[in-house]
Amino acid sequence: MNRTGITELEIVLAVARRGTFTAAASELEMSPSAVTNAIAGLEQRLGARLFNRTTRSVALTEAGQRYVEKITPALAMIRRAAEEIASEPDDPAGTLRLNVPPESHSLWYSSILLPFLQRYPRIRVDMYSQRRKVDIVAEGFDAGIRLAEDVPADMIALTLTPALRMVVVASPDYLARVAAPQTPEALREHALLCMRMSDGSVYRWELANQQQRYKLQGDVRFAVSDMASLHQAALAGLGVACLSELHIMADLQAGRLVQLLPAWQVNLGALCLYYPGHRLVPPALRALTAFICERR
Incomplete structure (x- = not known):
């Protein structure tokens, strides 16, 4: 009878999460060779390839995807049972x-x-x-x-x-060069700094003012996939950004950023x-x- 240990299953899930044997080994505090050998041994006993390997990464095969879907809830139950006892x-x-x-x-x-x-x-x-x-x-x-x-x-x-919101801001340096927008429609005349979403699209701010709504129009000068870079671009005076009010409160209070269109914001909940x-x-x-x- 083929026997599969809990450790091998944990290794399969770690490799599936991390995408490489090396990263999985680091997470599990094992050597990369031990992880590689465990996966190879399990695949041999199962008679199926769980991962496709390249020089840079590994990815689940169709059989591997089905296997992971089956073992994930089972391992979660085993972990919870152990934690209950402990x-x-x-x-x-x-x-x-x-x-x-x-x-x-x-x-x-x-x-x-x-x-x-x-x-x-x-x-x-x-x-x-x-x-x-x-x-x-x-x-x-x-x-x-x-x-x-x-x-x-x-x-x-x-x-x-509490309920979160994003506000439209720019640096004093930027506003010294360009007149501040007085309406949402005026934003299309400005250099816009926007977030790029995980699907590759650029987020167009959906501003709200009580019952009024406005979806951002205009050309985007700078699009980036992390908020920290967007924040730095706004501080550097590259254009107008829409940022989390809580994240930039210190900058607003210190005058490093200026809130524009104060009646308009993106309400996040x-x-x-x-x-x-x-x-x-x-x-x-x-x-x-x-x-x-x-x-x-």
Whole structure:
């Protein structure tokens, strides 16, 4: 009879997540050769190739994709069972796998996650920052963080932040060269600094003023896929940007950026922690949700 160990299955999932044997080995604190040999041995016993290899990366085959979809929920149940046994009501243990948007950290990291880990030293967190929206169940995450409107209907959601909004800004240096826009329509005459989305498209600001709406028009001078670079471009005076108000509050107060069209903004809603509602909640996640409710 062919026997497959739990460690081999964990290796398969790590390689599928990381895309290379080396990155998976680093995550699992194993040698790359041990990871390679484990995958090769498993494929031989299964009689099927799970990964296509190139010199730069590995990718799941069709058979590998089906295999990962089957073993992911099973391994999650095994991990939760072990955590239940290891945990005590007042001293929970276990590893939390979280999927979070890259720019969200400053909004909840220091106020929630760090004090949570200080309170519960036996809980570990494995956090993945990804811009794309993922199926947290299929990809083996315990919970995710998204804007409230993006949380799937079958998930339980807990509010992490107040309602967020983005505001239109430019640097004093830019405004010394170009007259500030007085209406949203006037933005089309300006150098626009915009975010490029995970699907390759450029985000066109959807500004709101009570019941009025305006979708950005005009040519984009600078498009980038991370908020930090967009922020720096605005500070450098390259043009007009739409940035998270909480992220740039210090710049607004110090005069490094000036808010334009103050009656108009992009309303994002609150940031939420969400997790499956139809599964047994592991002790570490249960402790985190209780902590969030306490802080809130």
